[in-house]
Amino acid sequence: MRLTVRHITRYRYDAPLANAMQQLRLTPESGPSQRVVEWAIEAPGIERATTYKDAFGNRVHMVSRGEPVEDVEITASGVVETTDTNGILGHEPDAGAPPRIYTRVTPLTQSNQAIRKLATHAEGHDKIAGFHALMHAIREKVDYKVGVTETHATATSALAAGEGVCQDHAHIFIAAARSIGVPARYVSGYLLLEDEQASEAHHAWAEVFINGLGWTAFDISNAICPTDRYIRLTVGLDSRSAAPIRGIRFGGLEENLHVEVEVAQAALQQQQ
Helix, strand or coil: CCEEEEEEEEEEECCEEEEEEEEEEEECECCCCCCEEEEEEECCCHCCCCCECCCCEEEEEEEEEEECEEEEEEHHHHHHHCCCCCCCEEEECCCCCCHHHHHCCHHHHCCCCCHHHHHHHHCCCCCHHHHHHHHHHHHHHHHHHHCCCCCCCCCHHHHHHHHCCHHHHHHHHHHHHHHHHCCEEEEEEEECCCCCCCCCCCCEEEEEEEECCCEEEEECCCCCCCCEEECCCCCCCCCCCCCCCEEEEECCEEEEEEEEEEEECCCCHHCC
């Protein structure tokens, strides 16, 4: 499937920024489940950006701006050709960090007794079946509901609340996997919705490294393994390290953030 993406992030400040630096992880990479056909980023200072790959293999544009501004708009857009691999990415020799790095527990992915109890679903011999069972168990305990958790809520707090969004589901899944020694990583990306309506933000899911199979993805919120309707953008230990945009600023006072994501299937004539 060939998908088009337009991801717009707008910042508005109550007073002009004195200066700011941002890391833009807004460039997807080609891999087993996708091929990037074309991609571009429009942002103040992008022409002077320093570009590099971080420890997790994400492509980063480091932009800085020193002129006083009250409004900043960043747009990432392009075309990606996707393939349904049933969520299986396999072994990635050039993926950046080795799988064992993803057993590291972060403040957002700490486990407790309740999460370790959920993890027992994945402790059997059949890891694929076990992680499917874990995915469904989390989804049954945590309803999808927007606006009930904070931007970077912990896995334990989201499970206790019984409500959350895709990043909360992913954090709980990752915390459970790491609690039994299985490498797990957070994925931020895009999802083509059934009726192609605009998304409020990017989507998030999780991947675990299964011996003999490699990296395998699970979208806990939708209770499926990602298909060709998904585009992987970034990976990391949790939502903080995989955030598409991170930065520091001086001045600006109150920050107002608005994100728009549009994902659509490319017209037939464009695919030929």
